[in-house]
Amino acid sequence: MRSMLNRRGFISAGAAVAAGVAVPGLSGCGMLGGDESDPDTLVVHSSLGGTAPGSATFRAVLDMFRKENPGLKVKTLINGDELGQVYETSRLAHKEADVVMVNLYDKTVSWTELGATVTVSGYLDDWDLRKRILPAALAEWTDEKGRLRALPYIASNWPVAFNRGLMRKAGVEDIPLTGDALIAAARKLRAKGTAPVTIGGNDWTGQKLLAQIIQSFLTADQAKKLYATGDFSGIKGAREGIEYFVELRDAGVFTDKAQGLTTDSMTTQFNTGAAAMQSAMSSALARVPDNVASQTDVGGWPLPPGAVHDKPTILRTFTVSGFWVSPNGTRKIETVEKFVRFMYRPEVVSRFVSEGGRDMAVRTDTLSDTFPLVAKAQQLGSSVSQVVLPDLYVPPSAVQPMIQATSTAFTPGVSSRRILSALQGAYRNA
């Protein structure tokens, strides 16, 4: 058989392809970037891209901003989990974006301290944004030296979602408010072949739930100290919290093989009705299908006897996304101001709530009609107690080891002593 590619054909095809890609490459798009220093170009680096919740809204409002500012070119750079690394290397080369939209977590906690971004304390009042942002959000984004790291924008509630339909079928009429009621409900659900609480024991969702359960016996101040130091054996409430977690786990409260699940398998188990309960961020609740959402309630995590909280607990954070200003951004601060003030307009904020299903760190009366569970979570108010999100206090180098230790905790048969040791071990080199 004759070869598909003879020499002449091979060279011709190569030349044609090269020519095909070379023309647009060398003309329209150019081989060089360099927009970072252009005063008429605003470069925004964001984790709100692809199919992330709210990214379609972000794209839509950016188009609005472009139409309002025809002389200004707005370039968006999108990264997911690797945004921190990409921004930091860009900063080293002095070619970083002007504004970064990312959460306060892991690497970003130290950006202001390291000079990777500038403090925005002054801009808060200069741009008249103080009255737009929730005071609790400003407190979370302010570091120990009083510097506001970034302007808070997106927040999140972290309630427990209860599929009342599945619970009723198993003979569980009420949402469990205590640990004993949760264990009893888990037994009934398992008898019907339904997983009780689904959780990504192998990733950050498991880490957050473990932290939440441990805090049943910790005040906010104790919890902050615990996560900053990793002294799980020295703080009495932490030991009790781990023991309570083991009690729940060994009673079959969590879904089988939770130690190997991730946030995706967790949400899928809940969304398909394979599990009756999940502790989920409100942005995940926005993705619950209508048939499940219609029979789902949200509430807090049940408490054990002797807990320091008087109501079931939820996590709540204002650190999901904020506007960080880079040193490059300070060189065209008027443009940055124009963009940031636009993003805080009530109608723009409302779109993130109503279209994107996001909670905001900004004052707004908008409730999400399209995402009923997100709206329910927003309305929980004082019916639940709030525990501390560890993200701000755990040293960045201990974040990933903590997640690995979490998987150990969700593994059946692992003792509380071993969990405690694994959690402390996560801090050893931090």
Added chain:
Amino acid sequence: MKFRKSWLPAHILVWAYAVLLAVPLYYFLASAFKSNEAIFAHPLAPPTSFGFGNFRTAFESADLGMAILNSGIVTVFSLALTLGLAIPAAFALARARGRAGAAIERIFSLGFLIPTFAALFPTFLLSAATGLFHTRLFMVLFLPATAMPLSVVILIQFMRTIPPEMEEAARIDGASTFGVLRHIYTPMCMPGIATVLLLNFLTFWNEYLYSLIIIGPDPDLRTIQVALPTLKSQIGTDYGILTAGTILTLVPVWIMYTLLQKRMQQALVSGAVKM
């Protein structure tokens, strides 16, 4: 052909291996037409519909059209530069008889020993110092450098199999050194060149770490491997869309492999016979 019983174990093993390969491929293709719920709940069930919604969403959300074009630019120019440098280098080294040639050949072989991560930081510094950070041009210059050791070593072996009489005959006919390379060595080494082309194409097209750091996330410049992860979210990934996007990125690889596989097989077979 008559089926012999003694071949039965081999047939069983081959078919078992084929199934082992086909099942994940089927799972991958089927997932591109499903929702997350269907993927997790019934992983091996066929899709209930064959709509292209996931493909469309992936293409639009991650701006894959531009990313494929960027990957094409980087890959094609890098391949051209690699071949442009590797073929003459291999030609010279294959014909060299002195110690210097042997030493240079060994230096090329040492290139295999440099770990990818170890070179990242110096490469980043170089791109920043040259003003080529956040450009595709730097990658077009950098990728051939990483591909040279393998390319030169492979091509040297092919060129050494060409009988010296061929070159002598060409010389008698008045061919210059370049003429010998152009009319004797290059055509006779086409299977080797195709092998180098295919191996480097796969490496360049799939390159992620350096593209992420050096070219960066600008949708006008980023490559397909940098664009694709934007379909993944820490809060929750739609695997149907992610799989559909991944399939789109594999189409050029499949085309390239289809075009070059015969040449590559020829190269392998010819090598076996010459041994």
